[in-house]
Every structure is written in C-alpha cells, then in structure tokens.
Amino acid sequence: MLNSIQHKTNQVGGTVFSASRQVWLASLGAAVVTREWAEREAGNVIRTLIKEGTAVESRAFRLVGDQVESSVTRANVLWRKTRSTVETTVRTYADTAVTLVRKTLPKTLPRIEMPAVLQAPSAKPARARRTVKARTTKTVKRAKRVVKAKR
Numbered sequence: 001m002l003n004s005i006q007h008k009t010n011q012v013g014g015t016v017f018s019a020s021r022q023v024w025l026a027s028l029g030a031a032v033v034t035r036e037w038a039e040r041e042a043g044n045v046i047r048t049l050i051k052e053g054t055a056v057e058s059r060a061f062r063l064v065g066d067q068v069e070s071s072v073t074r075a076n077v078l079w080r081k082t083r084s085t086v087e088t089t090v091r092t093y094a095d096t097a098v099t100l101v102r103k104t105l106p107k108t109l110p111r112i113e114m115p116a117v118l119q120a121p122s123a124k125p126a127r128a129r130r131t132v133k134a135r136t137t138k139t140v141k142r143a144k145r146v147v148k149a150k151r
Contacts, residue, residue, distance in 0.1 A: 094118050 094114060102111075113119075 091118060 098114060
C-alpha cells in the first residue's frame with residue numbers, strides 16, 4: 001500500500017511540473033511572436049492608428065470649437081439685449097417717478113434730479129467722489145492726531 005501512495009504522488013507532481021513548464025514555454029513563444037510582429041508589421045499598424053486618431057481629433061476639436069464659439073456669440077447677444085432692456089426699463093420707470101413727484105409736490109420745493117446711477121456719466125460724479133475722498137482723508141488725519149495726542 002505504501003508503494004501505491006508514493007507512486008501516485010510522483011505522478012501528480014510530474015503533471016504539475018509539466019503543466020507549469022508548458023505555460024512557461026507558451027509565454028516565451030508569445031514573446032518571440034510579438035517581437036517578430038513588432039519588427040515587421042507593428043510600425044505600419046501604429047502609423048495607421050496614429051493617422052486615424054489625428055483625423056478624429058482634429059474633427060472633434062473643430063466641432064467643439066464651433067459649438068463653443070456659437071454659444072459664446074449667442075450668450076453675448078442675449079447679454080446685450082438683456083442689459084439694454086433693463087436699462088431702458090429702469091430709465092422709463094425712473095423718469096415716470098420723477099415726473100409724478102414733480103407734478104405732485106408744490107412748485108416751491110427744489111428740483112429733484114435723477115440719481116447719478118441712472119444718469120449718463122459726467123464730470124460731476126467724479127468731482128463728488130474726489131470731494132468725499134478729500135473729506136475722508138482729512139477725517140482720518142484728524143483721528144490719527146487725536147490718537148497720537150492721547151498717547
């Protein structure tokens with residue numbers, strides 16, 4: 001009985017060794033075939049793939065670029081129309097409000113002018129800004145003097 005167990009173990013070990021050797025030899029054969037293919041045919045295949053990829057890429061860039069450009073153009077047109085509509089509407093309501101106030105209030109009150117935001121740009125708001133800045137600067141200088149005097 002001992003002889004039969006030992007004999008079966010040797011057969012299984014030989015089969016496993018034989019199978020792993022066959023896998024090893026098959027992988028070496030695949031490497032050689034691949035190397036030969038790469039030397040003979042792979043260059044042409046790779047060049048063809050690169051050429052096709054370049055063509056597809058340029059078409060994709062062109063399509064995406066055209067769509068982005070048309071979207072930006074549409075957005076700019078919509079923005080200009082919206083801005084113009086808002087400006088016109090605000091000016092109309094502001095003019096109406098000023099007219100109603102002028103009609104409603106007694107004539108002896110001072111004339112009401114449109115807010116600077118709603119008026120066309122002029123030199124007057126710039127002077128007002130400089131005046132405010134000058135006042136702020138003077139106030140800051142005075143505050144610094146007071147703080148120094150207290151120390």
